[in-house]
Amino acid sequence: MAFSKIKLPVGLLAMALFGLVLLSLQLMSSASQASSELSEMYSWLLVVNAIGLVVLFCLVVVNVYSLVRQLRKQEAGSRLTFRMLSLFVLQALAPAAIVFYFSMQFLHQSIDSWFNVEIDRAMEDALELSQVSLDQRMRWHIKQTRLVAAALANKSDTLRALEIANWRETIESSEMAVFTGSGRIVASSSVNPSDILPDLPDEQVWLQLKQNGQYYAIEPDEEGGIQIRVIQKIQNDEPRFLQALFTVPVRIADLADSIEFAFVRYQEMRFLQKSLKQSFSLALSLVLLLSLLAAIWLAFILIRNIVAPVKELVKGTQAVAAGHYRQQLPVLAQDDLGFLVESFNLMTKRIARSRDEARAASLEVESQRVYLEIILANLTTGVISFDADCKIRTANQAAYRILHIPVSRFIGQELDALIDDYPEMADLLETLRDLLKQGDELWERRIAFMGPNGRQELLCRGTPLFSQDGLRVGAVVVFDDVTDLIQAQKNAAWGEVARRLAHEIKNPLTPIQLSAERLQHKLRKELTEESAEILNRSTRTIVQQVEAMKRMVDDFAEYARPAKKQVKNINLLELVRDVMNLYALQSDIRFTLAAEGNEFPVEVDPDNIRQVLHNLIKNAQEAMEGKGHIEIRLRQVHKNNLDYVELAIYDEGTGLESDQITRIFEPYVTNKIKGTGLGLAIVKKVVEEHGGVIWVDSAYNKGAGFVIQLPGA
């Protein structure tokens, strides 16, 4: 409504201006008629129309400029306005130009047709006829006057005064007078008794009279008619002049006037022929230009009003395209465009409602997804999902924790990308890739690989994912690090074996040993020397083997013994030095200790850790056969937000076979001829009981290298 309130005065103004232009043109058209009372206003009307023309032209120019700016800015509706306006201007201009052209042609031909040679000659002949007629009348009166002048010659002025009236009546003069050369009236007579003074000639007539002695002329009289003035010199001693005035009969005078008026009018029109054409052409041009400009200006206003709802619709559509679904447009009119706008408003309402519902659903789905992500992220089980092309779609935190690979950085990439970046994990990743591609079956596989902290074993389960249509859309792989679990199972099994060995085997060993010694003691005196010798050797062998078995059982007992730690806060460097010094004095082996610092505080059972050091150094000694170099390194490391003390022992012995590295810490795994194979198993057990880890430094290739990390105090 506000829109129409603003636009209404503009429309009224346009209509008023248009009306004024039409009125002005009508007035000018009327004024161009010479007889019109408005002819006095012609020039002003011309100026008013010219001003109106300039005003309309400026309005049109302003509108065109505004439209061009809108076009350049590619504003909504500008192109439609331009098209409609161009169409309108073309449709208006073409017929107007044709009408103008033919009107001008017709006008000029019409004006030209007013004048031709025959009319010219007729008019001139008519005028000449009048002039000849009057001339003949004048000559007749001259002749009469001369006769009277001759009759009055050589007479006294008194006599002339007496006769003049008779002579006037005789020659039918309206007035007759005799005057001297100085203009003094001697005698006079008039048909009108009230005219006391005769109509005397003026200076010019006197001048001509004195030169020629006579004067005659046709001249207008005081009553608007025509009179003939004849002045003739009278022969006399003193100069006397006779003046006779003859009134041309009214009928003849009217006819002559009429002919003169027509002739003058015709001559004037003939003279104005060019001006008439220009004047009418000017009027017609003004009409055309004013009409065209007014029409174009009105077209601007009307087209703007028509395009306004379309413009609003375009803006609304752009707003909807930009995501503003709550856009509502004003309904300007109850027409087709209004219906369109109402439909648009209804559509945006529905879209907004659908958008809200979709957004709510999306939020719900998103919250569910976040919830699932939180669950996945907090799972200890690693989860990696793949799409149909075996590209990684998601991976949780546990996957990184287990694999030590930031899998989430490889979203959208295949496993080959991971293999390229992490070649040490190639075995695991290639196995996974092959399993993913092998088919649509569920699968479960235990896969071992060498991780950064040693051998790891994963229990992987793969599940293909299918859409509702039954199409395979990907797969999910779930895996757990079962290294510790398997190790614990192994440890538990070995512990049970050790306990049983201690219980079942150690108990009979003492009676066996005692019985063998008793046999030797009792039978040694009764047997021959040779037999006694055999007995003695056999008995000793039994005793030695029993002792060996006892040691073996003790080792097992040690391995199976539950941890009873006497934990103390010690400097590991001092403990290492103590142990190292002990061995350095006893053998030819050269020890070097490389410590990055002096303080390596750990909270451990010193006896247990001392045994760990003994076992490792003893192994190294045996591997180097008593000669060589053992290097011990100590340093602080920070890992997973925790401080560790790292102890590494490197020898120059025979080293470890690659297949042994994975199983070297299991019981009964050894490369020595002698030994129970429990030393490193016990070392690992002790280290793990203290919360540490031990692994073989596979990068060291001069011998064997073991790395132990213990939590710092």
Add this chain to the structure above:
Amino acid sequence: MRAYKSVAKAVLMSVIGLLPISGGADEYGVRVYSVEFSRSAEQTWILNARLDFRLSPAATDAVLHGVPLSWQVKLRWLKSRTFWWDEIRAEKTIPLTLQYQALLNQFAVRRGDKPEVEMFASLNNALAEMSRLQVNLGTGSVGTEDKIAIKVVFDREALPTPLRPEAWLSQQWDLSSDWSVWPFQK
């Protein structure tokens, strides 16, 4: 072709053709030659002025074709004032009309509002008669600050309607004089 030329001429005239035509402005027009003052027997002041009417070819052509030409002689009796505009003591306008009488082959001059006309056999005679101006200014004391201003204005609006646009825009029709001021000498 003829119509085309006419249209072109009309458009040209309506757009640019109406611009003033320059040249010849000094050859025609009206000039005030001299002004003299005398006193009548009734002790009224009589102004005798000598004017010079020079018609342009267009104006001569028009008058020979029966188009009447009209002027207005404007007279102002002024009294000079210091630091202010002059005081107008009296003001008079005398119309002059020149017209060709085809029937009598004479030129008629009508002076003032009088019904009678003066007839002249030639245009020069008529113009010569128009050049003599005698005006009764009335009575009144005359001071040294008094002066007379004369201006002869050609009345374009008295011309036939079709001729007016051209008359307003063409120098040929600039037949007016400027104001000329004459001291009131006794």
